[in-house]
Amino acid sequence: MRELTRHRLFWPAAILVVMLLANLIFTPTFFRIELKNGHLYGSLIDILLYGAPLILIALGMTMVIATGGIDLSVGATVAISGALACSIIAEQADQEAVGGVLTAVGLALGLSLVLGFWNGLLVARTGIQPIIATLILMVAGRGVAQLITDGQIITINSDPYELIGGGYLFGFPFAVLVVVVVFAATAVLIRRTALGLLLEAVGGNAEASRLVGIRARRLLVLAYVFCAFCAGIAGLMISSNIRAADGNNAGLWIELDAILAVVIGGTSLMGGRFSLAGTVLGALIIQTLSTTIYTTGVPPQITLVFKAVVVTVVCLIQSPAFRAKAFHRSRPSTPAPSEAEVPA
Amino acid sequence: MLRKLSAVVATGLLATVLTACGGDDAGSGKIVLGFSQVGSESGWRAANTKSVKDSAATAGIDLKFSDAQQKQENQIASIRSYIQQKVDVIAFSPVVVTGWDAVLKEAQAAKIPVILTDRAVDSDASLYATFIGSDFVKEGEEVGKWALAEFTSATGPVNIVQLEGTVGSAPAIDRKKGFEATIASNPNMKVIASQSGDFTRAKGKEVMQALLQANPKIDLLFAHNDDMGLGAIEAIKAAGLKPGVDIKIATIDAVKDGMTALAANEINFIAECSPLLGDQLMELTKKAAAGEALEKRIVTKETTFTPKQAAEALSTRQY
Numbered sequence: 001m002r003e004l005t006r007h008r009l010f011w012p013a014a015i016l017v018v019m020l021l022a023n024l025i026f027t028p029t030f031f032r033i034e035l036k037n038g039h040l041y042g043s044l045i046d047i048l049l050y051g052a053p054l055i056l057i058a059l060g061m062t063m064v065i066a067t068g069g070i071d072l073s074v075g076a077t078v079a080i081s082g083a084l085a086c087s088i089i090a091e092q093a094d095q096e097a098v099g100g101v102l103t104a105v106g107l108a109l110g111l112s113l114v115l116g117f118w119n120g121l122l123v124a125r126t127g128i129q130p131i132i133a134t135l136i137l138m139v140a141g142r143g144v145a146q147l148i149t150d151g152q153i154i155t156i157n158s159d160p161y162e163l164i165g166g167g168y169l170f171g172f173p174f175a176v177l178v179v180v181v182v183f184a185a186t187a188v189l190i191r192r193t194a195l196g197l198l199l200e201a202v203g204g205n206a207e208a209s210r211l212v213g214i215r216a217r218r219l220l221v222l223a224y225v226f227c228a229f230c231a232g233i234a235g236l237m238i239s240s241n242i243r244a245a246d247g248n249n250a251g252l253w254i255e256l257d258a259i260l261a262v263v264i265g266g267t268s269l270m271g272g273r274f275s276l277a278g279t280v281l282g283a284l285i286i287q288t289l290s291t292t293i294y295t296t297g298v299p300p301q302i303t304l305v306f307k308a309v310v311v312t313v314v315c316l317i318q319s320p321a322f323r324a325k326a327f328h329r330s331r332p333s334t335p336a337p338s339e340a341e342v343p344a
Numbered sequence: 345m346l347r348k349l350s351a352v353v354a355t356g357l358l359a360t361v362l363t364a365c366g367g368d369d370a371g372s373g374k375i376v377l378g379f380s381q382v383g384s385e386s387g388w389r390a391a392n393t394k395s396v397k398d399s400a401a402t403a404g405i406d407l408k409f410s411d412a413q414q415k416q417e418n419q420i421a422s423i424r425s426y427i428q429q430k431v432d433v434i435a436f437s438p439v440v441v442t443g444w445d446a447v448l449k450e451a452q453a454a455k456i457p458v459i460l461t462d463r464a465v466d467s468d469a470s471l472y473a474t475f476i477g478s479d480f481v482k483e484g485e486e487v488g489k490w491a492l493a494e495f496t497s498a499t500g501p502v503n504i505v506q507l508e509g510t511v512g513s514a515p516a517i518d519r520k521k522g523f524e525a526t527i528a529s530n531p532n533m534k535v536i537a538s539q540s541g542d543f544t545r546a547k548g549k550e551v552m553q554a555l556l557q558a559n560p561k562i563d564l565l566f567a568h569n570d571d572m573g574l575g576a577i578e579a580i581k582a583a584g585l586k587p588g589v590d591i592k593i594a595t596i597d598a599v600k601d602g603m604t605a606l607a608a609n610e611i612n613f614i615a616e617c618s619p620l621l622g623d624q625l626m627e628l629t630k631k632a633a634a635g636e637a638l639e640k641r642i643v644t645k646e647t648t649f650t651p652k653q654a655a656e657a658l659s660t661r662q663y
Contacts, residue, residue, distance in 0.1 A: 043554070244545055248384040250545065295555070300538070
């Protein structure tokens with residue numbers, strides 16, 4: 001039991017389970033999943049579907065945070081990617097053509113990579129603080145998205161495009177399958193090669209890692225490019241889900257949710273050790289919280305306060321120091337040093 | 345280079361001086377209007393922005409435009425900068441109802457008339473010149489009246505869900521008030537869930553999807569704008585239901601996408617909220633700059649649409 005509670009993913013997982021169970025009290029049918037029109041339908045599926053963009057962005061954010069950086073521009077990248085894809089599709093004679101949709105998706109993701117490269121260069125080559133470097137694109141990016149959409153909401157009617165964020169493959173939401181593939185690919189790349197170790201080394205101590213011969217700059221650029229790529233896919237999902245590109249609102253403040261997801265998942269903002277699975281749990285916790293608010297009927301006026309309280313409690317439970325104080329008061333001998341997570 | 349620069353600075357200074365006296369002497373240059381828009385959260389807002397920009401160009405008014413991106417602090421900052429630039433008239437669509445006293449007093453102290461467009465504030469009426477815009481309470485009442493007529497023969501309870509606009513915004517507060525007050529005359533009509541969808545399609549869809557899970561029987565959806573309604577239609581379809589048939593839908597705004605859905609019978613009723621107040625705003629700007637007293641409340645002309653009317657109006661719809 002103690003082994004279990006010591007596992008770094010125990011608390012995020014426990015919190016998620018408690019949240020889901022709490023929903024069951026208010027909505028007895030919460031765990032029911034049925035087949036409707038040949039696809040899965042239910043609250044749990046909704047959480048996965050609407051959480052998919054956040055999970056993706058949070059995965060990218062994890063990589064950046066592992067290097068000791070932060071990427072505030074993901075929300076802007078979401079808006080730009082969706083805006084570009086939708087405006088290309090809207091201009092085509094046949095919006096249903098698969099070729100046209102693939103072109104639009106390709107160009108949008110290509111542009112996302114360029115945006116990530118820009119961030120990476122600013123951070124790695126010019127040495128600008130990540131929070132400032134990415135702030136530039138965060139502010140300017142929405143303007144770029146508005147330029148692409150001409151300040152309008154671009155509505156499209158394209159079944160192939162709708163598949164990305166609102167469609168189903170073999171009854172499963174396509175967006176969720178994309179997340180699974182990206183997660184699996186990342187996990188293999190990170191943990192089966194030395195890449196993850198190198199990232200953690202750069203985040204833990206950039207100077208030391210340079211001295212042992214790690215090419216820190218390349219890794220930094222790679223992390224930002226990957227993060228922007230994830231944001232680009234998320235942008236496609238969000239716009240495809242509503243069949244419209246909304247330059248002003250798509251992905252608004254999602255960077256903050258993503259950072260929160262990473263932190264709830266147990267990754268330190270100081271860089272170094274990171275946990276991909278923890279991040280996924282963190283993102284699911286945030287989405288479950290939103291869904292809970294809608295279904296239990298928390299009045300909109302106090303939604304933000306409710307969220308703040310829950311997030312505070314979640315963060316407190318996550319904190320080893322707080323747990324030691326709150327639960328082991330009678331046993332001061334409980335060893336605390338072993339909990340310290342020294343980055344590699 | 346230096347000479348060029350100083351020439352530019354001098355011209356700029358001259359322009360500032362000229363515009364500063366513009367209010368006293370109409371002949372001494374263009375009227376400068378500082379306009380702070382809420383953001384561009386919807387198609388309606390985009391049409392509103394376009395109307396203001398186009399009308400300013402035709403009326404020969406120098407428009408300084410800024411977008412507050414839904415943040416009150418941005419809006420206050422841009423109004424302050426207009427005061428510093430000494431524009432002739434300031435107009436803005438307040439993001440939220442409260443918290444404007446200080447900045448309005450600053451404008452008053454600088455003797456710059458302020459025109460509120462499309463949304464109201466709770467400040468004292470002496471602090472602004474006029475308020476031009478829709479009557480949101482009436483829009484809510486129109487939807488309420490339609491709902492009463494639509495469900496007049498219903499014997500059992502009518503379950504209503506409401507997608508509210510941005511929390512704290514005037515349209516969200518007033519539309520809710522007008523609607524709920526009107527339907528209160530029929531005890532069968534019951535709002536079983538009411539959540540904010542932030543006036544956006546994405547939130548409208550996400551919230552509606554969750555509400556559909558929690559409430560197995562929904563008869564009527566009232567969305568505070570077309571965009572949330574359009575998002576909700578997607579959610580209703582995903583739940584295997586037919587929007588406009590299994591769940592009746594009423595919205596407010598009447599933008600083109602909304603009217604298209606109305607004509608296709610996916611929405612059942614739309615109360616119009618016209619964004620085309622640019623011409624009226626420029627008229628008022630000229631009067632305010634000339635120092636004329638204005639009526640405190642000017643309501644824009646609006647109507648309501650059924651699917652049949654929508655099909656007819658769609659061909660000439662500008663936005």
